[in-house]
Amino acid sequence: MCGNGTQGAGEEVARAAGTALGPGGLPATACLSAEDPAPRPSEDTRQGEVCSEGQPSPRLPVHTLGLPTPGRRGGGAAPRPHKRCWGPGAQICPERTVSTTGRAGRGGWLGRGLGSPPTMSAPPGSMAACPVLGLAALLCLSAPQANSVVQYRQPVHMVLLEPQGRDCSHIWAERPRAPSGVYTVQPEGASAPFKVLCDMRPDGGWTVIQRRDQGRGTPLDFERCWQEYKQGFGDLRGDHWLGLEHISSLTSQPGLRSELSVDLLDADNHTLQAHYDDFRVGREERFYPLTLGQYSGNAGDAFRGLGHTDNQEGCGFSTLDRDHDRCSPCVDGAQTFTSCSHDRSGAGWWYSDCGRADLNGLWPEQAGAASGMRWAAGDHQPALRASVLRVHTTASGKV
Numbered sequence: 101m102c103g104n105g106t107q108g109a110g111e112e113v114a115r116a117a118g119t120a121l122g123p124g125g126l127p128a129t130a131c132l133s134a135e136d137p138a139p140r141p142s143e144d145t146r147q148g149e150v151c152s153e154g155q156p157s158p159r160l161p162v163h164t165l166g167l168p169t170p171g172r173r174g175g176g177a178a179p180r181p182h183k184r185c186w187g188p189g190a191q192i193c194p195e196r197t198v199s200t201t202g203r204a205g206r207g208g209w210l211g212r213g214l215g216s217p218p219t220m221s222a223p224p225g226s227m228a229a230c231p232v233l234g235l236a237a238l239l240c241l242s243a244p245q246a247n248s249v250v251q252y253r254q255p256v257h258m259v260l261l262e263p264q265g266r267d268c269s270h271i272w273a274e275r276p277r278a279p280s281g282v283y284t285v286q287p288e289g290a291s292a293p294f295k296v297l298c299d300m301r302p303d304g305g306w307t308v309i310q311r312r313d314q315g316r317g318t319p320l321d322f323e324r325c326w327q328e329y330k331q332g333f334g335d336l337r338g339d340h341w342l343g344l345e346h347i348s349s350l351t352s353q354p355g356l357r358s359e360l361s362v363d364l365l366d367a368d369n370h371t372l373q374a375h376y377d378d379f380r381v382g383r384e385e386r387f388y389p390l391t392l393g394q395y396s397g398n399a400g401d402a403f404r405g406l407g408h409t410d411n412q413e414g415c416g417f418s419t420l421d422r423d424h425d426r427c428s429p430c431v432d433g434a435q436t437f438t439s440c441s442h443d444r445s446g447a448g449w450w451y452s453d454c455g456r457a458d459l460n461g462l463w464p465e466q467a468g469a470a471s472g473m474r475w476a477a478g479d480h481q482p483a484l485r486a487s488v489l490r491v492h493t494t495a496s497g498k499v
Contacts, residue, residue: 347381
């Protein structure tokens with residue numbers, strides 16, 4: 101249980117890396133060193149990476165799910181090596197092909213009129229572009245590593261974004277017939293505008309903050325470090341994580357209350373839904389703590405789990421390189437871990453003694469193994485293959 105999300109005495113408060121952001125959430129520096137924060141990836145590119153030879157092979161898409169227990173936890177087998185997070189943004193990773201090619205058409209459970217993502221692929225070991233200011237033609241280098249293969253890539257030009265509203269709910273209120281799609285928003289209090297995927301429903305506009313579908317092309321890798329979870333990654337029209345900084349600004353607007361909709365699809369194509377009526381993500385100084393409000397739905401309240409040690413409300417966010425799970429050791433059934441993110445899941449989440457919910461858990465590495473995505477509100481833990489997290493804002497009556 102994490103209480104109000106504050107840390108105990110003696111714990112160092114994580115601070116922002118210090119790079120000012122320009123319009124569109126792009127860093128105001130042209131190139132980055134190992135001590136600099138990583139840039140927010142552009143909508144159709146991945147985070148820049150330094151890929152080292154000899155790392156494990158990338159995980160493969162899996163369409164046959166087994167028992168709903170993450171494969172890396174069973175049998176006492178040694179865990180697969182993680183990416184190493186050194187410096188705020190640099191990573192060592194296996195060479196792989198990155199693709200978010202989507203299924204054709206606008207139908208399907210995840211569709212809801214959002215359309216399919218464009219084909220987007222990169223050769224093994226390729227690096228995402230390093231954003232630069234203006235029209236400067238610079239080549240940028242990710243942080244070097246001994247015996248690593250470092251590649252150059254042409255820069256992208258910064259595009260000034262004009263916000264179309266505070267968030268998707270505001271856009272829908274101004275334009276009730278606006279279609280679902282990618283829009284530019286700037287929540288009140290946010291330093292710069294950024295792009296989001298809006299799901300325009302009859303009941304209002306919903307901002308998508310996470311989207312995963314195991315059946316949509318090559319699954320997006322959610323094994324990321326703190327800086328990437330902070331800034332966001334993936335393709336807005338496909339699998340993606342919007343970014344903790346953006347989620348915090350969306351859910352912390354003065355005078356507005358945020359609702360969270362959790363939509364899940366299991367291996368048998370059954371839909372599950374959880375709704376929280378007062379969802380907020382705090383600031384980085386407190387490690388982006390989670391607030392939920394009242395639960396309703398048919399999926400069960402996995403965020404709060406079965407007991408006080410499972411309760412993730414108030415917890416700070418944890419990643420491979422930032423452990424804020426408030427347990428040492430962490431206990432999950434008969435297993436114990438030093439860090440829920442590093443030792444058990446591999447992904448980033450609001451862990452409390454590893455908890456009962458983790459929708460960023462990794463896809464299995466072998467066919468027939470279970471997904472690492474968890475939503476276990478009771479004795480039954482469904483085998484999940486897709487999730488969408490959406491946020492809707494309404495007037496709270498409080499300023």
